[in-house]
Amino acid sequence: MAPLVPWMKYLLRFVGGFNLLCGLCMIVFYSEGYAILGMQKPSAILPVQCMGILVGLFGAGYLRVSWRPVPNRDLLLLGMLSKALCGTLALYYTARGVFPWWFALVVFAVDLVYVPLFWLIWRRLCRLDEPTEDAWSAFKTPGNEGASNSGDGDDGGERRKEDKGIDARK
Numbered sequence: 010m011a012p013l014v015p016w017m018k019y020l021l022r023f024v025g026g027f028n029l030l031c032g033l034c035m036i037v038f039y040s041e042g043y044a045i046l047g048m049q050k051p052s053a054i055l056p057v058q059c060m061g062i063l064v065g066l067f068g069a070g071y072l073r074v075s076w077r078p079v080p081n082r083d084l085l086l087l088g089m090l091s092k093a094l095c096g097t098l099a100l101y102y103t104a105r106g107v108f109p110w111w112f113a114l115v116v117f118a119v120d121l122v123y124v125p126l127f128w129l130i131w132r133r134l135c136r137l138d139e140p141t142e143d144a145w146s147a148f149k150t151p152g153n154e155g156a157s158n159s160g161d162g163d164d165g166g167e168r169r170k171e172d173k174g175i176d177a178r179k
Contacts, residue, residue, distance in 0.1 A: 032065025
């Protein structure tokens with residue numbers, strides 16, 4: 010089974026490119042962003058530019074997930090949580106009247122709408138990477154085939170050395 014069905018791959022590529030573009034705009038065109046929102050530009054622009062860097066990095070992360078889904082799936086989880094938390098904060102400030110009402114629609118269109126879609130993709134990728142019985146064979150090395158893996162600190166390999174008269178403390 011392919012890790013991503015076509016719509017998932019296209020979605021991740023679209024959102025990745027969109028975030029790269031938005032991040033670039035937040036870094037370079039920060040004044041225009043404040044003008045669109047009808048807000049006065051603050052004297053310190055570094056926080057907005059740092060946010061733009063993070064948005065761009067998330068875009069690069071979504072592109073990585075589209076290219077190598079299973080090893081990079083945790084980037085998708087971070088992005089999903091970021092979109093949910095930032096979207097919730099933006100809606101809160103819109104409800105308080107800090108941002109205009111139409112800002113809630115923008116936040117929904119560029120952030121919150123992707124949270125359930127990212128969840129579906131992330132769950133699919135997690136199911137593909139669930140361990141099987143054969144996966145435990147990677148942990149077997151010569152000499153510990155019968156070692157206990159009970160998690161209680163009891164090492165079956167050390168016990169076997171003692172049975173053979175070898176001092177395991179050395």
